[in-house]
Every structure is written in structure tokens, then in C-alpha cells.
Amino acid sequence: MTTRAAEPAPELVEGTEPRPEPTPAAASAVASGASTRSATEAASPATAVARRPDVSTPLPFTRTVWNGSAPRHVTAEAAPSKLRPTWPQALSGLFAAAGLAVLAGAAIAIVRAFLSLPFMQDFLATYPGEYHLPAGAPVGLPAWVGWQHFFNVFLMTLIIRSGLRVRTEKRPTAFWTPRGNPKGKISLTLWFHQALDLLWILNGVIFIVLLFVTGQWMRLVPTSWEVFPNALSAALQYVSFDWPTENGWVNYNSLQQLAYFTVVFLAAPVAIATGFRMSGLWPKKAEGLSKAYPIELARAVHFPTMLFFVAFIVVHVALVLLTGMLRNLNHMFAAQDAVTWTGFWVFLLSLAVIAGGWIAARPLVLAPIAKLFGQVSGR
Template structure:
């Protein structure tokens, strides 16, 4: 068959250039907010195999992970300046189009028979690739076999990117979603766990960068005009015009990056609105995945490194409340004085002490993985009562749509790293009713939760990122609309930063 360079292949080539460049820059932004990589499913301090920061982890017993952000330049990351929420928005928007483009590419490849340009039909191509490599090292250009568009080493390289690297980067990206990792927890563990998957995703980024550098070098070696003419016109007969047009297209891509970065830093809410139109329709489908994450006691963070008290190694983030009320509760070990309020749009408002919560929980526990939005993770065994059971007791009224959780913590007062404001979060009812959405009162069989981890009672939302699992829980309110609370976005970080309320990815 005639392989050539059909229009659809040329369009896909340029779109992939656009999407991969945005994915790399937004990926660097996400990495910069927790620039450490690990070999296991835990983030035990001092065990990182790589880090891209000069900052050290805080030594204070209570600290915020946000203090470990590395403020990468907007010239490098997208959009830069430690804007994790916006970086995630750009990453997920680009991923949407990147995956659609890749699937369309595969359909067209196999539908038109063009797959043969990448997949060899003769095993002799491996030996020929070795000879081609020797030719390149001698600064000579090996020729493609008769009837094929590429020489052997090009063919194998492109096949690796299309059929191996791209599926791997999609798979490892998907398994950083709390909802997906929760639902497919056995596959998650088989892949090495959250941090190994995160490291593999980073290595995919490195592989793309290496491929781009080598690919550009090969284009120059084969002849800029000759190769770019193929990508512009589908033939090599107009090298000058093709080279100029492709150079202009690359310049416009750079302009697009600059414009997108400046737009993001100037009007992040506009980027958020575009993200919600593009991403929410498919990310909301993840609510339908049943929550079923479960780990064994031996998987708990700390037990695999010989720590007697695994709770010491379950990472916390944030500073406990500093009000006299909370400090008095802490001094009295919470049990006698603390009462969780449950009210709002319910038939039976109530208050429950920790002993009452224990009695209602009837020994219920779950061992689950904490997905911090910055990137760290910890596995802990939580005792508590599902929010669904509490809602059943309280009896939401007809029309109840959301559940709001309020913390004792006030950010400006208790954690100077952030602006002031009461810390709160909310679930749509479908998320609140997930069986692993839990009001927890004990961690790792220690009898209680440590102050750094949210004592005396905290929320666990295992299908979402960590900041929505609110600590130091004061009260729960059922409401018929969440958009009139705070700034109307559903939570503290959703209000003051650029985080979507839907944190399933």
C-alpha cells in the first residue's frame, strides 16, 4: 500500500505537538508542589529516590505541606508561581483532548492500514535498527526500505511512542485519580502503589522529552525543509515553503503558551470555567464507580519500615486549631467534652459524643490510601462510622442535596501560610453516601486520632483528594444548596484557590 502522509496524519502530528507541550509544562507545575519521588507506596521522609527542590521538610510537629512548594518559573511550568490548582486544570483539559486525539489516531491507523508504517511485519527490522544506529553514530543517514516511510530505528521508535509510551502515560495518570485507584485498588497495588505509579508517570514525561529532543535532531539531520514539507504538504517537493510554514507554526505555539500562561495568572477563574465545561462531564462519571479500596494491616504506612508506632509516620498537613475551646478539648482528651453536631436540613438534629460514635460504629474500620492533592500519600486504618449511617439517623429532608462539614480550624488564625477563613468542605449527596465516606475517630488501633491527623474526629473521603477529608471536625450540616456558603464554590480551598469541588481526579 501507499504509506505517504495523509491529511489526517499531518493534523494529528501537529495536535500531538500542541498537547504534549502543554502536558509537559502543566505536569512540571504539578510536580513542583511536591517535588519528590519514591520507590514504594509511601512517602516516608528521607526515602525519596529523587527530588527537585532545595527546600527541606519542616521539622515542626505541625506543618503544612504547602510550605514545601517550589515556585517554578512560568517560563518552565504552566502557569508557574506554585499555582497547583491551575496547573491541574490545564493538565486535565489537555489530557481530555490528548486522549481523544490518540484514540482517533489509532482508529485511523488501523482503519486505513497505516499501522504498518509503525508495526514491523518482519523480525529482521530489529537487526536493521542496530545497523541504522551505527549509521547515525557515523553521522550518515540510513535509508528507509523500499515502500516504507521510515528506516528501521525510526519505525521502532515511533511504534514505542504510539503503542507503549502513550498508553503507559495514560494508565499511570489515570491511577493517580483517587476514585480510579479506589475502585481498582488491587491493580493499583499490582502496579506498585501510588508513589511508584507517580514515579512511572514522571519517567514517562522524561521519555517524551528525550523523544522530542532526538526527534528534532533527526529532523535536522535528515533535512529540515525535506521533513517539514512532508508534515505540511504530504510530500517533500516544497522544502523551503514547508520549512517556513512549520517554523511559523512553532512560533505560534510558543505565542499560545505565553498567552495561556498570562491569561491563567491574570484570570484564573476564567480558566476554571473553561475547565468545568471540558472536564466535569467525564470526571463526574467517576462518582458511579463503587468505593471499595481496602488494604491489609501490613500495608499501613510505617509498618514496612519497622516503626512500632505507624501513626507517627502517617503524614499530617496543617496546624491544629488554637482556640481556647479546642485547646481545652485537647487537654481533657476530648472524650468528656467533645460532641459532634449534626443538623441543618434534617428531621432529627443531634449531637454525638465520641463514645456514642464508637457505639454506633460497632467496630467498623477501613484501611485506605490517603491521596494528598500535592502528591504525598499514606495508608492508615481508620475506625469510624460511615456518613451514610449518620444521615440515616438524622433523616435528610426532601430536597437535601449536599452535606457540609465545618472544622474548628480557622486558616488565617491557625495557619499563617493561608488567608483567613473558616475551614469547611462539602459533598454532593452521592459522594456523602459512598460507603467509604467516613467520620473517623481512631487511626491505626491507637485508640484515638493524633492532633496532627485531625483529633478528635475527622472526615475521610477516600474517592477524593486529601484536603477534602476535613480534620478537627466540629459539625455536619445537611443543606439543599451549597453555593450560598462561603464564596459558593463548596469548600475553603475551592473558594480561595483554584481547586474544583469535584476532586475525583
């Protein structure tokens, strides 16, 4: 008779308790739950079929493609151009231009009728538009005036261009940092603008010195109170298109003299003073001076001053071309009082130089020059 060995008892892991054997009642409960789930799962498909919605009637919809064919190419709607004016805007512009033309014509007719009155004829005879210069006033324009004029136009053009770029530039592509002052980093465009300002100031100082040394100041600075009625007379003659007869080689009319005096001795100093306040050259530690002359005031005046220069340039060039172009260009660019084409060709050459400077005013050209005075970086 073989004796069966007893099975070893299961080992208990330390920290655990032995799992109790299921009782007959628990086993019957588990079996009952399983049978209930089976019955539920068996009934669920029937319930799902019974709850399925009726799809025999199609839902209402709007047809976009007919006859069962779809478009081969979908044409995207073109985005409206922001630069192209709409028809109402174009018509408004045309009506505005027509209105200005009508007003200009009416002004010319009214001023002509006004100047034809007897007392205005006496006024024009007394004040023809200019007065005699003091004795000893120089006659003619020396060559240095022409050179100064060209440099001034060249610098002013680039100053206006760079100034507008500074106002509209959102993310500068390059920066300039002065040596020994890492906190003084500015955009390369602003550096170019300020460098042009310094050259323009230097050119202006030389011009003022030569103006008073040679006596040419008497052509720009009014020396008689008669300048005001003569300026009014010249203005009325310009508006009437019966322009005053003059010889700029000898004397400017009074309206010109006041305009040139305003540009040289009033507008230019205002531009310099406001630009200096906004530049990095302004002393940062002068708190009292900064409060007396706030930067907001400088900004509010600087831009309108630039607009004044632009308006002056437009009117000045227009009158030069319309009141004896060849002779005026000879005065300004050839230093001679003659009706020849010399001044005209020099004028075209100067325009080519200005255009070249305009095109060259970009970081690729400016960066090597700026590196001579500081550090140029991309950020």
C-alpha cells in the same frame, strides 16, 4: 473660768482594733535605725569612689578606622548568586563538555573503522537499515497525519510544562473544585494538566483509528523480524555520521519504525495508565485494585516516562533538521514530497501557535475556562 470641752474619742471601725501608742523604747529604736541609715548613706559615696577602677590605661583594641576619619558610605557585601556558577564549577563544566566531545569523536572513529571491515560491509549490504513494507502499503502521508502530528506536539508541550509546574508548585494561586464534589478540590495547574491529558488521549484515539483504517499502521508496526538487524544497521550508520539513505515519504528506516512504535503503542499507554492512577478519576473505593496498583508505583513510572518523551522529541527534531530539513518538514506539515519552503513556513507558524499557548497557560486565562466545568477559587 472657762471649762474646756473634752475631745471626742476616735471612732472605731467595725472589724478593726485600735492602734497602740508607741512606747518610749520603740521610739528610741526607730531613732537609732534612722541614724544608722544616715551614717551608711553618708559613707557610701566615699566607698564608691574608693572602688572605682583605674581608667588611665586604655584597653587593647584593633583599629578599624585610621586618622580619626570614618567611612562615609558602608558598602554591603553582595550576596553570592545561587544561579551563577563558581569558577571551579565552570571549569568542571568545560572539562566535562570537552570530555564528552572527545568520547563522541572516539566513538565516531571506532564505529567508522568497525564498519569498514569486510564482514560489516556484507552486513550493511544485507541489512541496509530498512526492509520492504507489505504489498498494498500506502505511499505518502495524508493531510490528517500532519494535523494529528501538530495537535500532538501542541498538547505534549503544554502537558510537559504543566506537569513540571505541578511537581514544583508549592503554593498554588488558584484552585478548581468540580461541581457536586467539594472534596475534590485541586490546584488550577493540576486541572489544566489533566484537561490536556484528556485532549491528548482523544487525539491519540482518533490517530489510532485512522491509522488502522487507512493502512498507515504498516509504516509504524513492524511486520518482519528483519526490523531488528536493520535497526542495528541504521543505528551504526547514525553513529558513524554516514547516515542511511532513506525516503520517509515511502518508508521509515527500521530504527525510526521501532522508535515510533515504542512511542505510540508502549510509552503513551504507560503514561495514560500511570496518570489515570494518580488522577481524581481513579475509583477511591476500589481498595483491592489500589493495593494491586499502588499510587507510589505510578508516580515512580510517570515521571521517567515524561523524560523519555522529552528525549525522543529532542532527538526527533534534531534528525528532522539534520537529514534533509526542507523535505522532512514538507512531509510532516505540507503533505507533499518536495524540496520547497512550504513545510518550513507552516512549521514556523505551528511554533508560533505553540508559543502562544505556552504564554497563555496562566491563571488569568485558564480560570474563565475552568469555571465552565467547576468552581475556581483563590484558596
